[in-house]
Amino acid sequence: MIHPGPLGEIGGGDLPRRVALSAEGIGFPPHATAGHDFNLVSETEVDCVLDAADRALAGATFRRDGTVPVSIEAGESSMLAQRFGDAGLAVSTFAPGSADDVDFAVGQSARAEFRTDGLEDVLLVDGHNCHAGLSGAGPDLGHVTPGSKRSYDLYDAAGTAGEAAAEADRGRTELGVAWDPTEWTPEEGIGPLGVRVAVTRVAGVEAAYVLIDGNNMVPGLRGDLLSAVREATGVDHVEVMTTDNHVVNRTRADNRVGEEIDADALCETVRSLAVDARDDLEPVAVAGGTERTTVTVFGNDRTETLATQANAALSLGAALAAAVTLFAMSVSVLLFFLT
Template sequence: MVDTPSLNHSMNKAIKHYSSMFFLPSLKKSLLLLMLFCIGFIGFCYFLLFLSFEGLIYSLFLGFSLFSSTLILDYFISNYILRTDPIYILRRTLAVSIFCWLIWFIFLLLGLIFSLIFDPLIWLKIALLGFAAVLTFRFVIFLSTSSLGTIQRLVSSFIQPLANILILIGFWETMFTSIYFTFFPFLIIFSIISFFSAALFLFLIDQIGKKNYDVHAIPLFRAFMLNWVAGLNAPFEKFLEKLGKNALIEVMIMKFDSFKTKAAILVPFVHPGPFKNIGSSLLPSQLKYEFEKKFNCDACVPLGILGHELDLASQTQNKKIIDSVIDASNFITTESVASPFVKINMENITASCQIFGKTALLSFTLAPETTEDLPQELGFYVRKEAKKLGMNCSIIINAHNSITDKKEMDLSLITLKAIALKSIKKALSLPHYPFEIGIKTVFPSEFTLKDGLGPGGITSLVVNVAEQKTAYVVIDGNNMVSGLREKIISCLKSKGFHEAEIFTTDTHAVSAIVLGSRGYHPVGEAMDKTLLIKYILDISRDAALTLEACRCKCVKIQVPEVRVIGEERLHSLSNLVDLALKKAKKLVIPIFGIEGLILVSFLAFFL
C-alpha cells in the first residue's frame, strides 16, 4: 500500500492545530463572560482594596466602565478599523478581549494579594504589567492574523488596552492623589517594549518557514485563517501555486448514450484535496455539476488509483480540468454489449469488474478494513495488462469505502495485481449482452459538509445485463465508517438488486470543517444511517425505473500544464505548523520572560 500515513497524519495534526484556534462562543455568551470578568472579577478586586460602601459603588462603576469601554471599542474595531477584514467580526474581537481580560485578571489578582500585604499602590503597578502583557498578546494576535495594513493592526492592538488602563488609573485617583503624570511615561515605554517583543517573537517564528521551506510562516498562517474563517481560497492557493509544479493530468471519461447522453463516469487522476475549498477538494462535485449542466444528464466522479501526489494547486486548475473534460466529451458512443458484474475476494481484498465492449471498469476495496489511498503503480500495471487482454480503455477505481481506528493493513502489491487480473479475466470469460443504464442523484438536505456529505450528493448508477441488476452508488464524501458498505449492499440486495458496490469520491471539501481526531466525519459517522440508506434505496429504485438500452465509449484525455502540489510539498506545509508551534513554545519563556524582567526593572527603579 502506498506510504501515505505519514502525510495523512501530518495533515490531520495540522488541521487539528488550526481547528483548535477557532472555538468561538456565541455573542450572548461572549457578553456574559465579558460582564463576568469586568464587573465581577475586576470590580471585586477593586472592592477588596477599599472595603466600604463607597468602595462597593466605585467598584461597580469601575466594572461597568471597563465592560462598556471594551464592548464599544470592540464594536468600533470590528465595524470600522477592521471593517474589511473578514476574520474580525464582533464575536471574534470580543473573544480576543475576553482572553485579554483573563490575562489581566491574573495580574490584578496578584496585585491585590501584594497590595493587601504591602503598599496599595502595588496593585496599580502590577496592573501596568498586566497592560503590557495584554498589549503584547494583542500585538501577536492582530499582527499575525489580520490581512489589513500595519497601521490598522497596530491601532486595533493598542486602542482598547490603553483605554482600559486609563480607566483603572482614573478610578484609582478617586481614592488617592493624582498619578496620571507619574504613570504616563511608563505607558509609552511599556507599549514600545510590548510591540518589539511581539515583533521579535513573530519574526523568529516566520523565519522557520523561510529557512526550511522557503515559505514565510506568518503569511501562510494568515492565509489559512482567511480560508477557515471566511472561506477565502485565493490567499492560501497563492502559496500552493508558488510551491507547485506543472503536470500532465489524465482523465478517464466513460459516457453512456441512448437517444441522448444518459450518464457518465468521470475519473480524473487528481486527488480531491487537500482540504475544504482549497485546490481540488471540490473537483468531484464541480466536475459532476458542470458535466450534468452541459449534457443534461447525471454523472458520478469516483476516486482513481492515486494519493496526495496530485492535488491541484487552485480552483483555477479545477476549471482547466473541467473545461477540458467537457470539450472532449462530444464523442460518439459505439459499444453496445457488456459482461455481467463480477466480484473476486482474495486476502481481505475485493475486486469488482464489469466489461463494457472494450472497456474494463474495475474497483478495489479492503472493506470492512480501512481502505485508503492505493499506489499509482497498481493503476499503471492494470491498464497495461488489460490492454494485453484486448481492452482499449480501463477505468480503475479506489472504492474508498471503509475506515476504522486501526492502522491501515500492509498490502502486497503482488496480491493487488493478481486479484485485478483475475477479475478482468473472469469478466472477459463470461458472455456479453446488450445492457441498460439508469441513473439518479439526490442531495439530502439533512446532511451537510459537517456531517461528511459533499455538494455532489449521492448518485446511483444502475446497470442491467442479462437480468442481472447492479447498483454503483457513489457518495460525495471522504471514506465511510466500517460496516456501512456491507449494510447498504445487503439492503440493496433485499430490494431486488443482484450486485452492488459503494464508492466515495474522497472529497476533502468535508475536511478541516469540524473538530475531532480526523478533522472530518466519514460517511455514516455523523449521519442518521437509517435515513442515509433510505435515500440510497430510493434513488437506486428510481434509477432502475429509468433503465434504457444504451451504448458507451471510454476515452482518455490528457490536460497539459496543470499546476499541482505534490505530496512532499504538502508534507512540508503540514509539518510547518508543528515546527512553528514548537518554536513558539521555545521562544515564549526567553522573549516574554526577558520582556517581563525589563518591565519589572522599570517599575522597581523608576516608579
C-alpha cells in the same frame, strides 16, 4: 488520475462537484487511485482536467453492448468489474479492512493487469469505503503503497477480473440513475453531490453502483448499505463508493461518512434511490476514452514540505503561546504587588 484535496475548496478539494457540474446529465465522479501527492495546487488547474475529459468524450466511440458484471476476491482485495464496448470499469475495495488512498503507481500497475484483449480504456475506481479513523488506522493510515501485501492483492484481483470480464456473457447495456442531494451538510460528512446510484443490466444480470459524496466511511456501514440495496432491489451485484470530496474536511481532518449522520437514515436514502434507479433502466450506448493533460500537483516533496512547515508553525505557536502566558502572568503579579 487526480486526488481531490487537500482540504475544503483549496486546490482540487472540490474536484468531484466541478466534474459533476460539467456533465450534461447526472455526473458520477468516483475516487481514482491517487493520494495527496496528486492534489492540484489551485482550483484553476481543474479546468485543464475538465478540458481533457471533453476531448476524451469527443473522440469516444459509443457502443450498445456490454458484459455481465463479475465480482472477484483476491486476498484482502475485492473488485466489481464490467466491460462496456471497448472500455472497462473496475471498482476495488479492501473492506471490511480499513484502507485509505491507493498509491498512483499501484493503481497504474493494477490497470495494466486488468487490460486484456487489447483493452485500452479502464476506469479503475478506489471504492474508498471503509476506514478506522486517524486514531485507529495504524502508522500508514491504511495507504496502499507499492510492494505492500495489499498492492499484490489488488494486482491479482485486477488481473483475474480483467480476464473474467473479457470472457463474460455479452448483451445490450441498460442503465438507470437516481440522485438525491440530501439535506446533510459537509460538516456532517456529506458533500453537495449527496448520494447517487446507477444500476446496470446486461443479459438479465444487474449491478448497482452507489456513490456518496464524502471522504471514506466508518467500518461496517458499507455492509449495511450493500444489504439495504440487495433487499430493496434484488440486484445481483452491489458496490458502494465515496468521492473523497475534501469539502467535508474544512475544519476536520477526519470526517467520514457515518460519523455524524444516522446510519439508518442513510440506508433508507440509498435503498430508495436504488429502487428509483432500477425503475429508470433503459437501453443506452456507452463509450470510454483516455486523454492526458499537464497540471501542477503538490508532489511528494511539496506534501512533505507542507507537513514540515505546519509542524514547525505549531511548534512556534506553542512557544509563542507560552511566552505570552508568562508575560501576562508577570504583569499580573507586578500589578498585584504594586497596587
